[in-house]
Amino acid sequence: MAPIKSLASLSSLIIAGLLGLLAYSGWEAYQLWGSAQFNRALAQIDTLSVDDHTNPALIAAKANWYDRQGNITEALRLYNQILPRTQGQLRAYMAYNLGSLYLREAAKYWNRSGVWAYSRVQTLLGLARQYLREAVRLDPANQDARYHLEYALRITLPPREREASKWHGTKASVFATMPGIPKGGP
Numbered sequence: 096m097a098p099i100k101s102l103a104s105l106s107s108l109i110i111a112g113l114l115g116l117l118a119y120s121g122w123e124a125y126q127l128w129g130s131a132q133f134n135r136a137l138a139q140i141d142t143l144s145v146d147d148h149t150n151p152a153l154i155a156a157k158a159n160w161y162d163r164q165g166n167i168t169e170a171l172r173l174y175n176q177i178l179p180r181t182q183g184q185l186r187a188y189m190a191y192n193l194g195s196l197y198l199r200e201a202a203k204y205w206n207r208s209g210v211w212a213y214s215r216v217q218t219l220l221g222l223a224r225q226y227l228r229e230a231v232r233l234d235p236a237n238q239d240a241r242y243h244l245e246y247a248l249r250i251t252l253p254p255r256e257r258e259a260s261k262w263h264g265t266k267a268s269v270f271a272t273m274p275g276i277p278k279g280g281p
Contacts, residue, residue: 155189162196
């Protein structure tokens with residue numbers, strides 16, 4: 096009787112093990128299928144249509160593709176669209192890309208227009224600093240983000256030139272014209 100009981104428990108243990116292996120194999124097959132779908136979408140990134148249900152990593156790849164094609168406006172729109180939905184390493188990557196893109200745009204406008212683009216360059220530099228700080232905060236080991244942040248922080252535009260004053264008096268005349276203080280005060 097005891098050998099039959101041990102044989103039954105052994106066979107149920109083997110069956111449980113086989114069912115576990117079957118479930119694990121099914122999970123791995125599902126993961127491979129998902130990876131194949133992702134890779135297929137990456138291969139055709141130029142035709143990818145973006146909606147609310149698109150994988151954020153694919154949207155980041157599409158934004159990167161737009162950046163490489165020179166469509167900066169669309170790249171910025173996609174990066175800013177998905178940044179709030181991302182977490183972890185992908186968020187650090189997105190913040191770094193946004194900061195670098197804003198820094199490049201600031202340099203482009205400054206080199207093309209100089210002082211005439213002062214306000215725009217200041218705004219772009221501020222955005223670049225903000226996103227690069229976030230990238231460094233999320234991933235302190237990212238040396239590129241640290242370098243770009245240091246570079247962005249060191250850029251200081253010359254102060255805007257003020258209009259020349261039209262006052263042609265002297266120092267004594269300023270004090271003498273103040274009411275209530277004879278001869279200009281102290």
